[in-house]
Structure formats: structure tokens, C-alpha cells
Amino acid sequence: MSDTAVRDVSTREQTPAPAGPGPVVLTVHADGRERRLYWAVADCWNVVRRGLTHYQRQPINIVWQLGFPILSVLLYAYVFGGAMKSPGGDYRDYLMPGMFVMTMAFGFMGTAMTVVADSTKGVIDRFRSMPMAPSAVVSGRGVTDILVAVAELAILAVTAVLIGWRSDGGFFGTLGAFGLLVLLRFSLIWIGVWLGLIVPNAEAAGGLYAVAFPLTMVSSIFVPTSSMPDWLGTVAAWNPISSTAGATRELFGNPVASDGSWIQENAVLMAVAWPLVLTAIFLPLAVRRFQKLSR
Template identity: 80%
Template sequence: MSEVLERTAPVTPSGPAPAGKVDLTVGDPDQRRLYWAVMDSWTVVRRGLIHYKRQPIIIVWQLGFPILSVLLYAYVFGGAMKSPGGDYRDYLMPGMFAMTMAIGFMNTATVVVHDATQGVIDRFRSMPMAPSAVVAGRGGNDILAAVAELTILAATAVATGWRSDGGFLATLSAFALLVLLRFSLIWLGVWLGLLIPSPEAAGGLYAIVFPMTMISSIFVPPSTMPDWLGVVAAWNPLSSTAAATRELFGNPVASDGSWVQENAVLMAVVWPLVLTAIFLPLAIRRFHRLSR
């Protein structure tokens, strides 16, 4: 109750705040709302991190599929795969990074639908917190988890013999593009999580993930596919991120001369911005609709 009064209390003149503390009873009301929105979002992020700490098997499960895929394709199928140049693992690893960032939206959707069906989101709405904190906090938590996943996966790739030959800044830029892709798909996961009626139904998202990852340049160049399917694969946002990271990492790049493949770095920025512009407003609108 004291927090409610503190947030809604009228602005009144007062003396200086004690050292090391912020006086939230004075100043611009918009600034106070922004402050509480950030703090509430951080509270939701902390909740998610504590959940990971108490149930680390969740992180292990999320990383299990990508790591097994790396080992499977690198050592079991790698000898039969044709690379545009060099070792197939050098072509594969950037694609696996992109795939890991992409399929993460399933984890987001599963957590959101669980919170929605178990009454957690209803509890949040009944508390004195900023309405945007639930969506923003979920996004912040998933970005931190994605960075951890990407770090572990990169270490696994290095252990299998993969290396980045693109230099420090280029390598850093490649990982930034991967995180940007994950950021854009978070909002797809939140939106789907607020639409799906039950956690069991979230398993049906594999029907979206499977063609999205397979009809791309993650595993093989689009030029090896039938013409019409190769065009679809080339324009897949995952293909742009995979091709851009290969270029920045200095790994083999396959291009058939099409515009989208020749401008992979540009499209690796444009696609996430477009996806964010579409699904972030949809997620916020859906959350507000459930709040009525």
C-alpha cells in the first residue's frame, strides 16, 4: 500500500532527498512513471533469472537441441555435406547460431502462455506496477538468456574446430546481429504466448519452427534447392542473418548473385526491425486487451 501511495501521491515541495536515495515525490510526473516502469521491468527480469537459478534444467534443455545439432551435423553428416568452400563446419556454425536465436521464440511463447494460464499475469495486473513491465521484463529476461545461450554455443563451436577469421570488430558485429534477430522474435513469442490457450498447445509451434529453419541457408545454400524453393529460402530472415554472420566471421559464403544475398548484412538489420515493428505492437495490444 505504501508503494501505491508513493507512486500516486501528488507532487509537493520537500527538502532534499537523503544521500544515495532518489526523491520520487518531486519532479516531473513523466519521469516518475518512467522510473517505475524501468524498476518494474527489472523486477520481472529478476523473477525470470531466479526461475532459471532454481531450475537450471530449463537452460540445459534450451541448449540441448542446438548443441546436439552442432555435434550431429558436424561429425555425423558433415562428411557428406558439400560446403561452398573450406570445411563444412565453417559454413554450418553461423547458421546454427542463427537457428538457436530463432527457435528461442518457442521458449518465450511457452513461458508466457504458462504465466497467462496459471494466473501469474492476472496477479501482475492486480499489483501497483507499470502495465508495460510484463512485456518489457519478459523481453529483457530473454535477451539475457539468449546471450548466455549464444556464449555456450560459441564455446561448443570453438571446441569442434570452428574459428572466426573476421577480426574482433567484425566478430562482435556478427554476434550483435544474432542478438538483434533474437530480440525481434521475442515479440513474436510474446504475442503467440498470449494467443495460445494452453501450454500443451504451445508444442504446435514446431509446425512453424521446422519449415522456418529448414527452408533457409542454415544447413545448405539456397542454390542447391529447386528454383522456387531457393527464392523462398533466400528471402527467409534467418538466411539473411546466417549469411551476414558468415561474411563477418570470415566463413564460407554461398551466393547465387541475388540482391538479397548480396546485401545480407543490410537485410540482417532490416528484417529484425520489420519483425519488431510488426509484433511488438501486436504483443502490447494483445496484453492490453487481456487486461480489460
């Protein structure tokens, strides 16, 4: 008979098994904090695997999430691009960093829709009834969306190169720009989770596009804020999305349009500060909302 190993993570030291045939019991000693951390990570990974499995079994979701950015690039670059004025050089060089930002910004809608679907179908209720770390549902959703965001950026970057866009910022500048894009997506995940936990159904969640659309349009994604009326240009300049768009253009070495205002002259600084502020606000709100539903 082969030996069977049974693991108990309640203690830290290993206890030798008694001599003779029979199952081998391995006791691994760990204090309460280490045990909670272990299960929080393990449960988070299980939620991530569940989310990625859904993409594997429902490929239409991949086609939509990854295909929409590509269609947007082709639409704005070739349909509207000829009528747009770039601050310098080809309009595609000005457009592409903005398209990267728009893709990351719209991602929070996918997060909200997924959380709403899990909530209305009883999946979250099922999670609450299971012996799993409460943080795993929120953190697992976040990790899954970051992985999807990286895939979206990779495919969008390849598309951009194929239509003629180039990054002239060097290796570290390019890496830093993509890092800021992922940071923005990370901060918006928690807004999506929070919204997904407070809206009652999928129909109401669909109405959130009425918020997401102006959020991306009133920014410097497509045109410089200086081309807008003064009051609207000020609002657009202080939009967190505009800061990330300006910072990525600067790091990519692409054309940058600045009106000389403080917020635009410090775009890289604000592209870091805005996501940190949003995360500090909405991550606790999302966790608190989930804990409230769990009571």
C-alpha cells in the same frame, strides 16, 4: 532510535525533515512522466529477476535451453557433416554461423511457452491486479530472453571453437556478427510473446513447433539455397533467417554461398532490416494484446 527514511517520488525537490527525534520523511519531487518511467523500469527489472530466479530454481530449463544447441552442433558437425558439401573449406565453417542463427530462431518458442504458462497459471492475471506498469510484463520478458540468448551464444561459441571453428573476420566483424544474432533474437521475442498471449494453452503452444521447424529448415542455415529447386531456393533466400545466416558468415569471414541475387548480395543490410520490420510489426501487436487482456 535510528532514523527511518521514507521516500515519496511524487515531487522533485527535497524537503528537509523537522528537527527532533522521529522518522525522517524524504520527499523527492518528480513530474508524472518521470514517475511513470521510474516505475516502468523498476517493475521491468522485478519481472527480469523473477524470470532469472526460475532458471536458478529449475536448472533443468537451463540444461535444455543451453544443452540443445550443443547437441545440435555435435550432431550436424559429426554425424551429417561428412555427407555435406561446403561452398568452400570445412563444412563446420559454413555450418556454425547457421547453428548460431538456428539457436536464436528457436528461442521464440521458449518465449511463447513461458508466456502461455504464466497466462494459464494465472500469473498474468495476478500481474494485472497489482499496481505495476503494464509494460513491465512484456518488456521484462524481452530483457530476460535477451540475457538467456547471450548466454546461449557464449556457450555455443565456446563449443564451436572446441570443434575447430574459427572466425576470420577480425574483432569488429565478429562483434558485428554476434550483434546481428542478438538483433534477430530480439525481434523474434515479440513474435513469441504475441503467440503466447493468443494461444489458449500449453498444448496448443507445443504445436507451434510445426511452424518453427520449416522456418529454420527452408533457409540457408545448413545448405546453400542454390542447391534447392528454383522456387524453393527463392523462398529460402527471402527468409529473414537466411539473411542473418549469410550476413554472419560474411562478417565471420566464413564461406559464403551466393547465387548472385539481390537479397543474398545485400545480406548484411537485410539482416538489419528484417529484424527492424518484425519488431515494428509484432512489438505493438504483443503490447496491444496484453492491454486487451488487461481490460
